[in-house]
Amino acid sequence: MVKNTWRRRKMQSKFQAVIFDIDHTLLDTEQFIFQAYVHTLKTYNLPAITEADLKLFMGRSLETTYEEIAPQLNTVELSETHRVFQAKNLHLAIPFPNTLHTLQKIKEHKLKVAAVTTRSIRNSEETLSVTGIMPFIDTVISKEHVSPQELKPHPRPILLALENLKTAPSSAITIGDTIYDIEAGRRAGTKTIGVTYGSSGKHISEAKPDFIVDDIADILSIVLT
Structure with missing residues (x-):
């Protein structure tokens, strides 16, 4: 189920890039x-x-x-x-049901995909690789790419991902399960999706994301619009 909390204006074109948190968003970790x-x-x-x-x-x-x-x-x-x-x-790290299918559909529509995390680059890429997710990811931004003060909820990791993807914030959307993810995406100028199946559960609504989904597959009706 998708809940649209964005009432300011309708999207007039589909997004060019999707920025995912890793833990509890792409992967059940x-x-x-x-x-x-x-x-x-x-x-x-x-x-x-x-x-x-x-x-x-x-x-x-x-x-x-x-x-x-x-x-x-x-x-x-x-x-x-x-x-x-x-x-x-x-x-011990496994994809959520529908993660691989969702990523495949996103790439079929030629959208760019980033993974942004507070984990180390080696640790992150290893889990993305063994779970079959890495082939769908165009860039990974980890804790090594920013200073400790610039980790999420600071917008810097999201902005770095956008720079690597050569995409403007207005053409991107950030997806995550914590207030840190949503705040980072908002401060970077992207739209945001909060997921209820992650660590925050239904409380993700308190972060006031633009959209809320209960299943990762639900994002397709948003990002491919």
């Missing part, structure tokens, strides 16, 4: 992320967290999260332990 935290916290004899606790940190960088969880420890080492676990457990 709940266990990929959670089990990495479990492993890292156990390795450093830190208190465990629950999956409910983890939702509070969704959309933030690893370093920022570990600074809050364990400010007394070296967050770079914690983050590296986390990423090493993920590199050995790529099978």
Whole structure:
């Protein structure tokens, strides 16, 4: 189901580029992320967290999260332990139902596609590759491409993706599951789609995206219009 929250004016032409968040938007990475935290916290004899606790940190960088969880420890080492676990457990990241079909349809219509994330470039490209998504992606923007202060919700990652795609913000749309994704897209000048199947659930409406969808396939009726 698609909910149109954009009442300012009708779209007069289809979009030229689609910018996706990766975690909880293209990929179901709940266990990929959670089990990495479990492993890292156990390795450093830190208190465990629950999956409910983890939702509070969704959309933030690893370093920022570990600074809050364990400010007394070296967050770079914690983050590296986390990423090493993920590199050995790529099978925990899986596409959402309809992800590959949706991307195929978007590319058939000659739209450009970017993936923008707060994860590392290597970690991101590995998960996109093993899940079969990478062939549909024209550019990946990760934490290495911007300063720590320019991670989402800062618009810089979205603007870099648009620069790589040679597309104006007015011809692009940003899709994500957190307020950080929606705010970054809005501040960059793109239209936005919030997904309810990700970490924010129905609360994504609080970010006031232009559109809200319950299934990734629902974006086709928006981006191909």
